[in-house]
Amino acid sequence: MNAMVPAVVLTAAACAMTGVVAGLIADMFGRRTMALLLVASGLASASAAGIWRLWSGPSVPEVGVFVAGGGHTSLASLMYALAAASVVAGVGTLRARERGVAMAALVALGAVLSHALLATTDVMVLFIALSGLAVIGYALTAGRGTERSIAAAVRYLVQGVIASGLTVYGLAIVFGLSGGAPDLLAARETLAQAPTAPALAGMALVLAALAFKLGAFPFHSWVPDVYGEADRASVAFLGSVPKVAVVVALLVLLRGTAFASGGFAVASQVVIVLALGSLVFGSFGMLRERSVARLLGYSAIAQVGYALLGVGSGDAGIVATTIFVVTYAVAVAAAFVGLEAIGAQDPRWDGSLAGLAGLGRRAPVTAAAMTAVIMSLTGMPLFAGFWGKLHVILALVGAGRTGVAVVAVLAAVVSFGGYGAVVRAMYFEDAAHEDLAVRSSRTMSGSGYAVVVLVALAVALVALGVVPLVSGVARVYAVFSL
Amino acid sequence: MTLASLIVIPLVGAALCVAARRSPYAVRTISLASTLVTLATTAAVWSVYADLGQPIVAGGGTDSPFGFVTLLADGLAIPLVALCAVLSLVAVLAAWGSEREPTHIALLLTLEAALMMVFLAADLVLFYVAWEAVLIPMFFLIGGWGHEGRRRAAMKFFLYTFAGSALMLVGLILLARAAGGETSMNDIVVLLTAGSQRAVFWLLAAGLMVKVPVWPLHTWLPDAHVEAPTSGSIMLAGVLLKMGGYGMLRLLTRYTPAALDEAGPVLAALGVVGIAYGAAMALGQSDLKRLVAYSSVSHMGFVVLGIATGTAMGYEGAVLAMVSHGLVAAALFFLVGAVYDRAHTREMSRLGPLGATLPRWSGAFVFCALASLGLPGLSGFPGEFAVVLSALPVLGGWIAVVGLGILLAGAYNLRAVGAVVYGGERPADATVRWPDLGAREIVVLAILCAGIVALGLWPRLIGDLASGTLEALAAATGAVR
Incomplete structure (x- = not known):
């Protein structure tokens, strides 16, 4: 059980980063809207991963450099969800910007860093x-x-x-x-x-x-x-x-x-x-x-x-x-x-x-x-x-x-x-x-x-x-x- | 469940009005149906309470699945619930035919639900939530449907009353903490020390006195009442002001009796000043709606004075005066609105003489003015008379100031009648002929006037209902003396 705990942080980060990579690839093919939505869905799945583990128990401080479980996990889920919301809401603006997808990727990275800071x-x-x-x-x-x-x-x-x-x-x-x-x-x-x-x-x-x-x-x-x-x-x-x-x-x-x-x-x-x-x-x-x-x-x-x-x-x-x-x-x-x-x-x-x-x-x-x-x-x-x-x-x-x-x-x-x-x-x-x-x-x-x-x-x-x-x-x- | 339906029915009505906004006919049917059903439910609650003599409770208990939602109807709540139900019907009827009617009516029904929740709440958290929730629909009613100065008046209304209730929140929190985190009104047993009781009392009183409003915290009232649409003025003067008096009786008498007793002379003085000041200001107005607004300050002064006496008779007088003022002020605001719809002015000198051209309107206006000045036999008399009787030992010679206020009440009401019905400068052969009151308007006034007469002839209608609860409250205050 305890060995699984850092994995929660990593799982969420991995979900978010997968979305980023997929988005950047889509951007290379000129599919900007799809790229942005892929980044957002990466963040959404990171949030879902947290919700899935929401009732995994109280904070477990001993393992690694991260705390997870309980309130930390709920807060992390919320943060990923809000990051996803900001990317989706910004689709109209971001797809008109040359580096729009990169900005969405920065949002995803920011969400991961925030999660790290939190935990x-x-x-x-x-x-x-x-x-x-x-x-x-x-x-x-x-x-x-x-x-x-x-x-x-x-x-x-x-x-x-x-x-x-x-x-x-x-x-x-x-x-x-x-x-x-x-x-x-x-x-x-x-x-x-x-x-x-x-x-x-x-x-x-x-x-x-x-x-x-x-x-x-x-x-x-x-x-x-x-x-x-x-x-x-x-x-x-x-x-x-x-x-x-x-x-x-x-x-x-x-x-x-x-x-x-x-x-x-x-x-x-x-x-x-x-x-x-x-x-x-x-x-x-x-x-x-x-x-x-x-x-x-x-x-x-x-x-x-x-x-x-x-x-x-x-x-x-x-x-x-x-x-x-x-x-x-x-x-x-x-x-x-x-x-x-x-x-x-x-x-x-x-x-x-x-x-x-x-x-x-x-x-x-x-x-x-x-x-x-x-x-x-x-x-x-x-x-x-x-x-x-x-x-x-x-x-x-x-x-x-x-x-x-x-x-x-x-x-x-x-x-x-x-x-x-x-x-x-x-x-x-x-x-x-x-x-x-x-x-x-x-x-x-x-x-x-x-x-x-x-x-x-x-x-x-x-x-x-x-x-x-x-x-x-x-x-x-x-x-x-x- | 019956009590909850008093809150739920208007909310459902509001939702349906928005959903059916394309059809004016459907909106009116829904609004009428929901206010009438609420009224009928109120009557049922009234008769159950009158039979049992026991407070009706819904929800509550430590293992309640409903959280903070516990409701209670007793002799203090039911008269005000009934007032709210009647005036909501009146306000909805007053809103028929207004601009953006479905939203207007939906806001009124939401307001009704929030007010019902204030009077029925048996939990401090629910009480505060409801108290603040009242602000939201009222803010939009004033700002969205009011007259020229509506934007400023809406902000002023919101900020003043929000400031008061924010302080009240701190008082409620101190109270709940002293009770060990208990928020259910019936389960709170507090023996606050004199010092902390004083702090809780003044924090709570700050919010309640803004709402009443007690002089000198009344300055939001004339603007809000004058700028609000007719329906809003009816609810504002008729029901919202009563939240203050209700809160004083519900909270201050029970949880801070010693501080209330101690502050009695201060409250009494503020009430007396309000009676005379409101009446004097009303006498000085040329705008008919502003006159009615200032008369509210005066009438609510009686309520504060009654509560300040700390006697069962004073409390009963206060409740009677609240219900009576609710009916009379609503009728007067409705009449002012009706004449404004026709004349597009509220300047008294430019309205009259209406006696010949609008005989029905004039008759109703004279009747309501007489009720407002406290003519025996109409509802204004018994409540204020009981207050004066109970205040006599407290005030001594200062009762003369109250007498002055009563004299001024006669003066401003008769002056208004004289100016609008008999006098005025409008040439009798003015080209535009205004139609007299129509069927809808007559129905509204008939409801209100029936209430005014009934309460005037038979004040025990409310008195018997409320006396048990109020005597218990007065005993709590008296015990500390």
């Missing part, structure tokens, strides 16, 4: 996965090919390299203190007894690097640029899958160290400060944005704040953080798939809020699905996002941080000023002067892919919002407990 217990693997994801983020952002997207990508890369440097220093300290054991799980035992000051320094450096990857305050400045300039379908991947992996890596990293010993209680304080800063900057930043993608970029900063609040809330926060990050990942992927769908249905859309006017009548299905996504991001009940935010607040109150909980719920209210603007534009504003018939006749071929994916994800968000109400949340815990 690893090894310091080296952690570092390689983080660096690899940084390069993939750079390439996907620049892949749109516009001057602004390349500028955003370069800015992202430069900041990312600095973060990688910090990671190396931080991990070196952790590595040294743990007596050279590369295994994180072993390291955290020794770390708990290590001298406080250097251990704290190492932790601070690693924390800074991960905060950068997450786009948390004060390392958030790249987020709106990348979200605003990259291909929408690429952001559907970049904004969701690596985020799940980094949050879980952070949890694994801090779980045995930050919360086990008194000296590291400081780390959780730092995390809470980062979280509150992200909440405030993100929520208020949303209010003045007129570009929907940049607005969602600021929203991503705020949402990371919630994830970090969960991370900083001790043991009760582990399940809360996992549930939150799952609901957020699905919602943010759906949001950018939705933008892809809107853009594909109306290629002249400039990405602005004002350009959404009248969408409720022009494209009722897309608009309704987008509304569900927005409501989930806000954290309204009956949508998945509610349970995520609820559990974070529960964990905060449980940790005795009621004041922080009040700030967190009020930040959600502020954020509706931004989210509500999207709904308001779609339903309450009338399209100014455009001839609707002309607009809808210009629908790009391939928009159907994005719409189907959007609707599927929106249905998932509603189902995840309603089912726990009837079934109780215990079963949800069971699926995602790490």
